[in-house]
Amino acid sequence: MIPYGKQQLDAEDIAAVTTVLHSTWLTQGPQVPAFEQAISEYCGANHAVAVNSATSALHIACLALGVGPGDRVWTSPISFVASANCALYCGATVDFVDIDPNTANMSIHALEEKLVEANKSNMLPKLVIPVHFAGQSCEMEKIAILASKYGFKVIEDASHAIGAQYQDRPVGSCQYSDICIFSFHPVKIITSGEGGMALTNQSDLARKMQMLRSHGITSESEEFTEESHGPWYYQQLLLGFNYRMTDIQAALGLSQFKKLTQFITARNTLALQYNQLLHAHPSIIPLQVQAACYSSYHLYIVKLSGITPDKHKACVEHLRKKGIVGHVHYIPIYLQPFYKKMGFQRGYCEQAEHYYQQAITLPLFPELTTEQQFYIIQELIYASTQIA
Numbered sequence: 412m413i414p415y416g417k418q419q420l421d422a423e424d425i426a427a428v429t430t431v432l433h434s435t436w437l438t439q440g441p442q443v444p445a446f447e448q449a450i451s452e453y454c455g456a457n458h459a460v461a462v463n464s465a466t467s468a469l470h471i472a473c474l475a476l477g478v479g480p481g482d483r484v485w486t487s488p489i490s491f492v493a494s495a496n497c498a499l500y501c502g503a504t505v506d507f508v509d510i511d512p513n514t515a516n517m518s519i520h521a522l523e524e525k526l527v528e529a530n531k532s533n534m535l536p537k538l539v540i541p542v543h544f545a546g547q548s549c550e551m552e553k554i555a556i557l558a559s560k561y562g563f564k565v566i567e568d569a570s571h572a573i574g575a576q577y578q579d580r581p582v583g584s585c586q587y588s589d590i591c592i593f594s595f596h597p598v599k600i601i602t603s604g605e606g607g608m609a610l611t612n613q614s615d616l617a618r619k620m621q622m623l624r625s626h627g628i629t630s631e632s633e634e635f636t637e638e639s640h641g642p643w644y645y646q647q648l649l650l651g652f653n654y655r656m657t658d659i660q661a662a663l664g665l666s667q668f669k670k671l672t673q674f675i676t677a678r679n680t681l682a683l684q685y686n687q688l689l690h691a692h693p694s695i696i697p698l699q700v701q702a703a704c705y706s707s708y709h710l711y712i713v714k715l716s717g718i719t720p721d722k723h724k725a726c727v728e729h730l731r732k733k734g735i736v737g738h739v740h741y742i743p744i745y746l747q748p749f750y751k752k753m754g755f756q757r758g759y760c761e762q763a764e765h766y767y768q769q770a771i772t773l774p775l776f777p778e779l780t781t782e783q784q785f786y787i788i789q790e791l792i793y794a795s796t797q798i799a
């Protein structure tokens with residue numbers, strides 16, 4: 412089977428992990444801060460806080476911004492469930508902003524319309540979480556303008572988008588957001604096994620997230636609210652968690668990071684080749700990448716225009732029969748049974764549902780070969796034209 416994505420590890424990665432296993436620290440050693448520093452420098456953000464997953468990063472990012480019961484959080488329906496669940500962990504409510512069908516990113520137009528309505532009824536969100544879908548940044552400058560007009564905070568869910576650029580700056584610079592989070596799950600661009608990171612330019616948010624990832628505890632004497640009992644002393648100031656990244660994970664992440672540019676270049680080359688192979692087939696439409704964006708191409712997605720849901724399903728089934736893992740990213744989050752129980756219904760975000768019935772994710776990872784691409788496109792064209 413050709414998977415839709417997979418990690419690429421080499422001898423250097425394995426050596427980096429082995430070195431940690433021979434060292435004094437398995438967790439909270441020198442590798443975690445080294446990984447944090449490498450990523451924050453690369454992105455041009457002041458601070459980076461490494462944790463054990465992007466899901467954890469989203470959770471503590473929401474908490475650091477003060478999201479709690481009574482607050483509203485808005486995100487995109489075309490994302491992984493973690494983009495929405497983080498708000499519920501904090502006791503807030505979640506709502507969804509429809510997508511732009513050309514990019515499958517949150518639509519700025521839909522966001523603005525929803526804000527105008529929410530403003531009338533005093534139901535403005537405290538936080539908006541745009542998701543850089545498939546590796547393409549959302550229109551962050553416009554989101555930032557709306558954020559200051561309507562007074563909400565912004566967390567970028569950049570789980571797909573490390574190595575991507577927006578307006579010639581790396582995603583993760585936090586120029587237009589409060590916090591930006593990355594995922595290092597094996598299917599993402601670079602991996603630490605499991606892992607995530609939260610970047611920010613605000614030192615108070617960084618410090619809060621550092622404490623929240625480790626039980627809400629501090630050992631810094633200048634932060635103590637009472638006199639120290641002695642050199643063993645620490646204080647718990649917040650209700651935190653054990654969301655720490657291990658040194659084993661950080662060593663792998665740091666080693667993988669050295670290959671980030673190489674991976675992104677390979678992904679872009681392969682995506683371009685897919686685009687060229689599809690040029691003569693106007694009913695198979697790749698997601699657009701906008702001029703201000705350089706995508707990390709976490710996912711390569713096409714839309715089969717005018718296709719029925721039955722035929723869409725048959726196409727994916729045909730690909731699987733031929734040894735190709737076609738996938739669909741994503742089921743609109745609010746159509747999950749858990750979210751439907753909150754009252755969300757079919758038809759809530761029209762563009763998202765329309766997109767969901769047309770989209771197919773094709774395999775894309777740095778080691779994919781040109782021959783495999785020919786084969787995949789040949790089978791996709793066969794499926795979309797021949798299968799009724």
Ligand SMILES: *Cc1c(COP(=O)(O)O)cnc(C)c1O
Nearest residue numbers: 464465466491493570594595596
């Ligand atoms: C993968 C992913 C996450 C969660 O990442 P983990 O590191 O697996 O917790 C969150 N949001 C999006 C958009 C993702 O694709």
